[in-house]
Amino acid sequence: MVVVFSILFATVYLHISARTAEVGRQIQVMQNEIDELDRMNEDLRSQLALIKSSEQMEQRAEALGFKPVQKDEITFLSVPGYMEPPVMVYQHQAVDKPPGKTKVPDEYTESLFDWMRRKATFYLVVR
Amino acid sequence: MNENAYTWRYSSLGLFIFLLPVMVTLQLIRIQVNPGWVKEVMEFGERFEKEAQFIDPARGQILDRKGNLLAGNQIVYEVGIDLPKVVDPRSIATVLSSILDIDYEDVYSAASLEASESAVYAVVADYIPQEKIDKLNIFMEQLSSEASGSPEKGLFNLAGIVIEPHLGRLYPERMIGSNIIGFSHLPNVGYFGVEEQYNDMLSRPRETIWVPVNPLLAEEQTDLPSGSSLILTIDRAVQKSMEELVDEAVVETGSDSATIVVLNPKNGEIMALATTPRMDLNDISEYKNLFPQGVPYNRTIGQDYEPGSVFKVLTMAAALDAGAVTPETQFVDTGVIEMGGLRIYNWNMGAWGPQSMLGCLQHSLNVCLAWVSKQMGYENFYPYMKAFGIGQLTGVDLAWEVSGRLKIPGDGDWYEADLGTNAFGQGVSATPLQMAVAISALANQGKIMTPHIVKAIVNEGYIRELGSSVMRVPIKPETASTITEMLAQSLEIEASDALVTGYRVAGKTGTAEIPTPYGYTTNETNASFVGWGPADDPQFLIYIWLERPSVSPWGSVVASPVFREAVERLVVLIDLPPDDIRHQLDQNTQ
Numbered sequence: 001m002v003v004v005f006s007i008l009f010a011t012v013y014l015h016i017s018a019r020t021a022e023v024g025r026q027i028q029v030m031q032n033e034i035d036e037l038d039r040m041n042e043d044l045r046s047q048l049a050l051i052k053s054s055e056q057m058e059q060r061a062e063a064l065g066f067k068p069v070q071k072d073e074i075t076f077l078s079v080p081g082y083m084e085p086p087v088m089v090y091q092h093q094a095v096d097k098p099p100g101k102t103k104v105p106d107e108y109t110e111s112l113f114d115w116m117r118r119k120a121t122f123y124l125v126v127r
Numbered sequence: 128m129n130e131n132a133y134t135w136r137y138s139s140l141g142l143f144i145f146l147l148p149v150m151v152t153l154q155l156i157r158i159q160v161n162p163g164w165v166k167e168v169m170e171f172g173e174r175f176e177k178e179a180q181f182i183d184p185a186r187g188q189i190l191d192r193k194g195n196l197l198a199g200n201q202i203v204y205e206v207g208i209d210l211p212k213v214v215d216p217r218s219i220a221t222v223l224s225s226i227l228d229i230d231y232e233d234v235y236s237a238a239s240l241e242a243s244e245s246a247v248y249a250v251v252a253d254y255i256p257q258e259k260i261d262k263l264n265i266f267m268e269q270l271s272s273e274a275s276g277s278p279e280k281g282l283f284n285l286a287g288i289v290i291e292p293h294l295g296r297l298y299p300e301r302m303i304g305s306n307i308i309g310f311s312h313l314p315n316v317g318y319f320g321v322e323e324q325y326n327d328m329l330s331r332p333r334e335t336i337w338v339p340v341n342p343l344l345a346e347e348q349t350d351l352p353s354g355s356s357l358i359l360t361i362d363r364a365v366q367k368s369m370e371e372l373v374d375e376a377v378v379e380t381g382s383d384s385a386t387i388v389v390l391n392p393k394n395g396e397i398m399a400l401a402t403t404p405r406m407d408l409n410d411i412s413e414y415k416n417l418f419p420q421g422v423p424y425n426r427t428i429g430q431d432y433e434p435g436s437v438f439k440v441l442t443m444a445a446a447l448d449a450g451a452v453t454p455e456t457q458f459v460d461t462g463v464i465e466m467g468g469l470r471i472y473n474w475n476m477g478a479w480g481p482q483s484m485l486g487c488l489q490h491s492l493n494v495c496l497a498w499v500s501k502q503m504g505y506e507n508f509y510p511y512m513k514a515f516g517i518g519q520l521t522g523v524d525l526a527w528e529v530s531g532r533l534k535i536p537g538d539g540d541w542y543e544a545d546l547g548t549n550a551f552g553q554g555v556s557a558t559p560l561q562m563a564v565a566i567s568a569l570a571n572q573g574k575i576m577t578p579h580i581v582k583a584i585v586n587e588g589y590i591r592e593l594g595s596s597v598m599r600v601p602i603k604p605e606t607a608s609t610i611t612e613m614l615a616q617s618l619e620i621e622a623s624d625a626l627v628t629g630y631r632v633a634g635k636t637g638t639a640e641i642p643t644p645y646g647y648t649t650n651e652t653n654a655s656f657v658g659w660g661p662a663d664d665p666q667f668l669i670y671i672w673l674e675r676p677s678v679s680p681w682g683s684v685v686a687s688p689v690f691r692e693a694v695e696r697l698v699v700l701i702d703l704p705p706d707d708i709r710h711q712l713d714q715n716t717q
Contacts, residue, residue: 017343020342020343021342021343022342023342023345024341024342024343024344024345025342025345027342027345027346027347028338028342028345031338031345031347031348035182036292038185039202039292039293039294040202042185042199042200042201042202042294043200043201043202043294045188045196045199045200046196046199046200046201046297046299047201049195049196049199049297049299050297050299052195052299053299053300053301054195054300054303054363054364054367055300055301069699070695070699071629071695071698071699071705072628072629074699074704076704076708076712078711078712078715080715109343109344109346111343
């Protein structure tokens with residue numbers, strides 16, 4: 001009975017440890033992916049800016065048959081109620097959480113012995 | 128064989144199996160009950176528990192006032208050599224030097240280093256663009272597929288090459304605004320312009336993060352904020368247009384260099400700073416050729432010069448404000464005036480007879496302006512010039528601004544004659560931006576707004592607009608209106624080349640001889656023009672400086688048309704209607 005219980009206990013412990021290690025590894029891989037994606041985002045923003053650079057836009061406009069407007073070719077209209085749009089247009093995301101370290105609960109990282117020690121300490125101190 | 132012959136073997140094996148866990152348990156207990164041991168073992172374990180990762184947070188972006196990216200980041204690569212893995216240094220040197228265009232000997236000596244505890248990795252190239260890395264990867268993949276097919280054919284063994292991506296600077300607009308932006312091609316270091324001035328905000332120091340090797344200890348890493356981004360006051364379209372005009376002006380007037388400053392006198396926002404030379408910010412290899420010793424990176428703030436007659440507007444504004452003269456004050460120009468033992472003549476050596484103050488400005492009479500300064504006296508003249516900011520930094524938020532020089536009574540090299548020559552912009556030096564900022568008081572009801580190039584700072588998603596502030600109030604609003612009207616009339620009476628159809632502007636030309644160690648040059652000049660408009664509600668102030676024009680030495684001939692062209696381009700780009708339409712629109716909205 002003791003042997004069976006021990007084997008069962010060891011199997012469960014090993015299984016949980018293996019799963020924890022696997023998830024931990026996935027976290028590390030994902031963290032690297034986040035770093036890479038952050039870099040790619042920065043890069044893509046710049047690549048987009050290259051495509052939208054004034055030289056490129058001018059070439060495309062000329063290819064489409066546009067030409068720079070002269071001051072005497074402009075007609076100004078008075079539109080009642082028209083509100084001039086803000087000069088500065090900047091897309092930004094509000095920060096919804098303060099920067100800081102996210103604490104993973106102990107249950108996800110501690111070993112069986114750590115857990116037993118923590119519980120024992122708790123009972124000894126509290127009771 | 129007797130079964131008993133094996134009994135001792137079974138017994139020994141059983142004993143070993145029994146003793147092993149007992150010993151492990153005893154060791155565990157021994158370690159646990161001895162705190163010193165626990166600490167030592169824990170510390171030993173921790174040494175291998177985590178590995179250091181170095182993270183350089185992304186440098187902040189630089190955008191124009193409409194959100195167009197002027198400076199961003201792109202993926203570039205560091206190529207290094209993992210020394211313990213190197214098998215064939217020659218192969219590595221041959222391949223890297225040919226594909227990455229780097230020196231063979233440098234790579235070979237790095238790859239030949241003997242691996243030791245202190246030498247495990249050598250960087251051979253950094254900031255390598257994606258295209259070259261793609262070539263290298265393709266070559267390495269081909270090599271590995273050939274080698275796997277027939278190992279005996281493998282010519283190169285590239286084991287040990289490490290390619291690490293990181294971020295580097297990219298300037299999508301290349302040359303546009305290069306003198307304003309500056310450049311940064313090394314981590315956390317900015318050179319010139321905004322990149323240097325705001326380096327501490329744009330960059331964040333390298334962070335070292337200890338990442339657990341043990342996956343059981345893996346946890347989410349702290350989000351490292353990137354550097355703050357800057358939104359500038361310039362509009363790339365205006366900047367580009369002014370830079371094109373500068374280039375055209377250099378060719379058409381045969382000048383050594385040309386400079387245009389455009390600012391909004393009402394809030395101090397710099398709308399454009401265009402000058403020569405300029406540089407493709409993505410290729411700094413040309414820096415030393417374009418900016419040899421003595422050539423400032425940005426002439427608008429880094430090169431002071433004697434401005435000549437454009438300075439007369441400051442003298443006249445000061446005299447009007449001090450009550451030394453009025454627009455109607457009459458002066459009889461005899462063609463010469465003596466001040467401090469120096470005889471001062473007009474630009475054409477002529478005598479212009481009776482002149483009002485408007486006539487003095489219209490004909491740009493040195494003798495008259497010297498007389499005006501004499502009426503003020505040095506005790507009034509110099510405090511006014513200081514109040515205009517002459518001889519002082521403007522404080523614009525760009526690196527490497529110089530202050531110019533205003534000699535004042537009490538200085539060892541100030542003479543009484545300087546009062547007369549300073550009145551028409553000789554013996555005093557200022558940068559184009561300084562002149563534009565000083566004269567902006569005339570276009571803004573007597574107030575000088577702090578000139579600035581950064582409109583807002585974006586930090587972790589929050590925008591902080593910097594706003595504008597009054598820097599000085601050198602003259603009264605009435606004086607500003609009076610001198611603006613005088614200068615607008617002056618251009619109209621002269622039928623100046625600076626006049627713009629549909630827009631009433633005020634302005635003044637300047638032609639200055641160039642000081643040398645042997646006196647003033649006679650055949651080379653600095654030609655300038657300052658103007659602002661619309662005269663009844665100034666929205667822009669434009670300062671032009673052409674250095675040593677060869678087509679004509681006169682500011683009225685070479686600089687005035689450049690001003691007109693600048694205004695004609697600007698009003699389209701900033702949607703400024705002609706005066707009559709603007710007045711109609713104003714009436715409709717009231």
